[in-house]
Amino acid sequence: MWVCCRLGSGYQEEEGCASNRKRHFKPNSVGLQKSVDKHIAKVWLIGKDEVWFVPLSDIEEIEVLKTGDKYDEKICNKCHCLLPVSDFDQNQNNLHGIVRRPSCKLCRTDIDKRAPKSRQAKQFEKKRPKAGTLFKCPICQRRSIVGVTAKIVADHNHHTGDIRDFICDSCNTGLGKFRNGENYLKNALQYIQESG
Numbered sequence: 001m002w003v004c005c006r007l008g009s010g011y012q013e014e015e016g017c018a019s020n021r022k023r024h025f026k027p028n029s030v031g032l033q034k035s036v037d038k039h040i041a042k043v044w045l046i047g048k049d050e051v052w053f054v055p056l057s058d059i060e061e062i063e064v065l066k067t068g069d070k071y072d073e074k075i076c077n078k079c080h081c082l083l084p085v086s087d088f089d090q091n092q093n094n095l096h097g098i099v100r101r102p103s104c105k106l107c108r109t110d111i112d113k114r115a116p117k118s119r120q121a122k123q124f125e126k127k128r129p130k131a132g133t134l135f136k137c138p139i140c141q142r143r144s145i146v147g148v149t150a151k152i153v154a155d156h157n158h159h160t161g162d163i164r165d166f167i168c169d170s171c172n173t174g175l176g177k178f179r180n181g182e183n184y185l186k187n188a189l190q191y192i193q194e195s196g
Helices: 105-112 118-125 169-177 182-195
Strands: 002-005 009-014 029-037 040-045 050-055 059-061 073-075 082-084 090-094 097-100 134-136 143-145 152-156 163-168
Touching (some): 009 040, 152 169, 163 169
Antiparallel strands (some): 029 040, 134 143, 152 163
16 A cells, blocks of 8 residues: 655664654655554665654555646656645646646755756857757767757766767666666666666
């Protein structure tokens, strides 16, 4: 059963048992309730990837399929907390209404801190391929006409903010989906190789 731990406190699991000291985690953390013993529930918190013993009075059962842009609350894809949709910035509109970012404003602040450094970005922008010129993406190797058959973007390291190079928008989206992490890409390659 999916639950929301509203107060964000409990006893972390240590060697299969509850620790002696009450500790805190993010309020409204979402997890899977594993078991209940009297007034305490054993909950695996998805955002922390840890098991905690949480008082039943602090837990609320939730229907995860009834969260998101069409509802009053949404689960952040970074911290995995159940928050009001107003805690998520608007990303775009579609036929069904507003689509909000998958990460809450607080998590976005951390993400946005790693945006390209402005001085370097200005210098790099001078090297941007001109609209209508031929461009070959260093990742997919696809040739395109800048601004006509492909959008070209400045790719940056999400850990340092340093700009790496210009790449096509498709590859930039792909890197973003893999969270720009080397391990994610290695895991994807290993998965493909093992799956045939």
